[in-house]
Amino acid sequence: MSVYVCLRVAAEAYAVPVGDVREVLEAVPVTAVPRALPEILGVRNLRGQILPVASLALILGRQVTAPSALLLVAESGGLQAGFAIDEVTGVGELSGPTGPAESPMLTGAVLAGGELVGFIDMARVFGSLARSP
């Protein structure tokens, strides 16, 4: 059992290890960075530092339906970025993945509270963002 931040994006449930999460902020308009990867929405000012902001829905291969309300600030391998999400549903213990998941960004999935929760691998997410456009 480990502790995860459970969240909702593009109408699906996901979990991120709590150790990878720095904070959750309200989404504000970002400054677009032309020519960056399509999943990268832009940058924003986080207490005087530049924070890249990416769309978690696009990274997970989902459609973006409505503007996201929240920003999950995560860190992995020395990199930090904000990820647009719809909702944080809770922080709690989960048993870890029991079955496989489709997206290469997930380590697996588990059935919890009557729905399928995908486990997000932040190292892979950052890895996918480090490629050239």
Place this chain on the structure above:
Amino acid sequence: MTSGIDAELAGMFRDEATERLDQMDTTLLAVESGAAGAEVADGLFRHVHTVKGAASLLGFDDIRIVAHAVEDVLAEVRTAAVFPPQLAAPLIRATAVLRAQVAGVDEPFHNLLADLAASRSALPAGREAQQPPAGPPPSREAPRGEAPVNEAPDGEAPDHEAAAPRTGRRTLRVPAEKIDRLLDAVGEVMQYQGQLIHTLGGQHQLPPGVADVMDGGERMLTELKDTAIGMRTLPLSVISRRLPVAVRDMARQAGKDVGFAVHGADTELDRVILETLHDPLAHLLSNAVIHGIEPAAERAQAGKPARGRLEVRAVPHGSLVEIVVADDGRGVSADVLEQARRGSGLTGVLTRAGYSTAAEVTDLAGRGVGLDAVSSYVRSLGGSLDVRSEPGRGMEVVLLLPLALAILEVLLFERGAAVYGVPLSAVEEVVVITRTMTLDGRPSVDLRGQPLPVADAAALIGAAAPPLPGEPPALVISADGRRAVATCDAVLGQRETVVKPLGPLFGGTGGYLGASILGDGRIALLIEPAVLTRGPRHTLMPSALPSEEPAAAPRILVVEDSFTVRELQRSILEAGGYPVTTARDGRDALSMLHRDPGIALVVTDLDMPELSGLELTRAIRADPARSSLPVVIVTSNGSEDDRRRGIEAGADAYMAKHAFDQHTLLATVERLVGR
């Protein structure tokens, strides 16, 4: 070397030893050219003795052994009171080995020790009669090459005479990170100052008393900033001291006679720039030696002095530094000059990506190979590169670099609700566009009789923006030897601003110097000037639409510590249609592989600092996720034995650098990634 104190000590040792070795090289070069004699032996002895002492103290045995052998030669020179010039060469080789050892590279040195011992036979007879193991008076034991037997490290190591005097020297060694942090903090305060003025409603609306206090604070802040920047700058000599030896070696290898000089070595530059400037500079010098300066016979025919002239000049220009690499060689061909006249200018032709003919690519320092890399390096720092040349008269490459990286003078402008900044040094003037004309199918404006291409800044940057109104304001930009006009919604004025890096997630995007946070908290992207002079981009819709398949094309990772070879391989592979990522050593490569799952093949050098090609290959094979990733080893060791070791480590192909040409490389890559 695990504890923090030891690491710090090792770092200080590295800095000091490198400095002393550099000074030894300068002196040894003078000896070699006959300009100095036995009188310099004392100074040289002191330097190497100090290095030896510190090395034994820290337990660096290999360094101690080599330094000791150098001491022995110098001690004998001292006694003999003559310094034959031919003794300099093995000693210069020894400083090179020591420098590598100090940097943490395992250098084989047993041949060197034998050569050093043998070199002493050049000293006057009488000395010769003594067998080396007998040892001359000032040196206490034999230069054996194996660990000296008699040495008592604790008695000998911390030498008081040689250690830099601690009193009277008004210098302090401070770790660079502390100074970076100070400069960062100054930048933050400047940012708050900007916000404060903005919040109070602008500079001109303050009550008189408040305005005075603010002014005073601002003056002190400027002084604090200048002081902090001054602490982060170092003289060019930090890297240029090593260039004479490098040029001498290159000239010998190429069989050329080259006189080399550095002017303005005391010119100061940002430490961060200096740390990365050595490779591009060495590359330009090697281009000049190999391709610029003619063989003696050709020079005689052209009526030039037999000895070629090569120089590096550094001149400060306000907040910029100009670094010129000039030679009096054959210059560009009339052909290239003609191309330049018709097209994008000489700089444009020579810095075009991969510019080079096939014949030149097989040659390690083809005239154009790597000049595009030097140019993009300079651009990434917010500087610019310019080339001047006349056929038969030589060539000058001019690098214009910012003095300080962290704080930049920019001109801010607005386009489509976004604010951008461009280095003020690249802006010639601000104009209003009243009418445009078409020249060669491109819109142009007439700037005092000179036609210049004009384009919407949004199109140049690749941003989405509504159409501009009639008669928009525009910036006249000059970069990379080209001038162009970029139109925008409004020019907001100049600002001294703190440059914040966009970070590694934008590493592949290019074209940005970073970002800056404005007084009102908004972010301004800082644009490389060349982006605005290159012409409009033919792409791009707003980025929210996932228009393309996000799966990236298979990429090749080139791992190589030599800038020249790395860029050569990159240009060959890119010309073959492969996207390329590069890494400087095995460790760098592993973290790159970790970050980028799209890498489909690794091309690696064998001998590299940090983690060698063999170790890298083994690490890849041991990782279940990448165990089948193809690895090609390219190395200067072409022996069967090395090949066997490479294949045993799990490499899929093994190529010797001397047998290496672009067709073999491309064919091998094609075979392995199966295109």
